[in-house]
Amino acid sequence: MKFSVILDALPYLLGAAVTTVWVSLLGVLLGQVIGVLVCVARQSGNRAADIAGGVYVSFFRGVPLLIQLLLIYYMLPLIGIDVPPLVAAVGALSLASGAYVSEIYRGSLNAVPHGQSEAALALGFPTATIWTRILLPQAFRISVPALVNELILLLKASSLISVVGVAELTRTSQTISASNYRPLEIYLAAGCIYLAINGALALFGTLLERRLQEG
Amino acid sequence: MTAVSEAAAPPAAAGDAVPMVSIRGVGKSFGTNEVLRDIDLTVNKSEVVCLIGPSGSGKSTLLRCVNFLEVYDRGDIRIEGKLVGYTEGTPRRRQSNRELRTLRRNVGMVFQQFNLWPHMTALGNVAEALVQVRGMDKAAAAARARQMLDRVGLAAKADAYPARLSGGQQQRVAIARVIAMEPHLMLFDEPTSALDPELVGEVLQVMRDLAADGMTMVVVTHEMGFAANVADKVAFLDHGRIAAFGTPREVFHESAEPRVRQFLQTYHERNSF
């Protein structure tokens, strides 16, 4: 083990870690949007929307992320969309995340007592208002721990986008260790960086949860 | 220790025999909170002793110390002359798990929440310890388990899982599980407190039958009727001490101890309508 190797590589690894973080954040944010839309569509009472949403969730939860990623990566050029690998990567992460997030929201919505929407209906609230004012805010609050957990999962999953050549933390580690023949040190360093980011996220999640419980 | 003949008819209280349970100067603390202080209590063979008192008085803790499910800090508890939980001599050391197991084999315990194993049938629950502890073969254990279920009136429920039994039936299975092991002593920790009122009677009846057969029993209970009619001795605990001790008559009717009077008063008020 030579720690000087790690010191030399550290600036590059940290730079790549920034890419990992923002790709994952973007994936989770877009995943949120997709997840909420899918969840609302499935609860809307429209049968076609429910089935389409169900197939989407089942597919993106059932198919390994690596395959989803390659599928999107190779599909986009076929339908005439030429985008950099990074966009395909973020798209794949968002779609996968959306499937999980919609299930998280579904669980949280079930935890909101049915009587609350009945009370709102009885008061004459329009359906959209019931969603935006009563159901979703509560579902969000219940979902916070699961959503932070989702971000951690996505951060780890983002290592897979290295296969389409996005220079995030894992890809950069591969490149460096291929040139300096020090895979043990480099991957250990990369592992520590992942661990540190996830540890910070977990801590943030705990604090956020506490805040929401108080408020 | 003198040998006690198993076959001898149980004398009400043989003065010269080693007592079944002898508790001397027992104390226990959780941190700074003293839950048991200087407890002395003797239970002779074939006696039924009821421990009563307000909740938090330490009666369940005391009972659980007798088979060392709860560790006591000070004093001695002896069962048939043998020290419970510690080795003889000073400084005393904890007994090994093996020694504890040997001791517990002769002491049955019935719990408030029955604590049947949900993944075994009624028969399986009763037969389990016969196989695991007594080393009986499965067929013999099953046959004996069936007899025991019959004794508590549940022969028909042998193949039912606990989830399909009423609370009263579950508690009777739990009792069958204990008596199958032929314990010398049985401990009951509020055996009817978790039961719906209409199911209490069937469990108390089984306990009365056991007492009539000469079983030595220590019973923590809120059933004052049972204590008054079945117990040989009643101990009233309050704040970790035995505040009154004697025959049911002495404790319930003749005790001048104000805490006993107050407890019984509250009890009567709660049960009158």
Next chain:
Amino acid sequence: MDSSLIVQYGPALLRGFGVTILCWAAGCAIGLVLGFALMLLRQLPIRPLQALIRAYIEIIRGTPFLIQLFLLYSGGPSIGLRLEATTAGILGLGLYGSAYFAEIFRAGYQSVPKGQVEAALSLGMSYGAILRRVIVPGMLVSTLPAIVNMMAILTKETVVLSIITVPELMYEMQTMAAETFATFETILGMALFYWLLVEVVSRLGRRLEARVTRFLSHSSNARA
């Protein structure tokens, strides 16, 4: 897609699928056994051991599976650990699973009501017998859904092994895709295949669950 491709690549794909199943089964087995052992060791009242196990679990759960594989397969030789790709893959999958299984088992261990253990203790049963006859069956019931779920996740993780050149199904498929230039069709076929596989694993798991929990079918009448 040309049907002659099936003839040409069929054997390789079948072999690849065999390797996938082998890696999955062996990985699950290692993960379950090691996870259970870790859970048991964690019950011992030895502080440093508990801390060590906790650190192990947090490290495995806090880093990407791919990084763990790289460490084992590429980093291993630096400390004299030279593993074939498939061996590294199986070991990696097992270590990865063990951390998650250990946590699942721990939750299961804690979910067995204390009274059930006390009842066994008061009858004089040994810790070994209590573990075998009371705790493990009780745990099985409460942890089975999580175990099945984790096994389905491990099914999906096997494709990651292709990155370190384990000749499993994904790897063979990518070889085929590269040679035939039918990349998209091949990957779509893979997607559908794995979708089915994970669904089958989950369904079998649910059926098993229903069998194991049969005895819980009627609720107790006892107040509790």
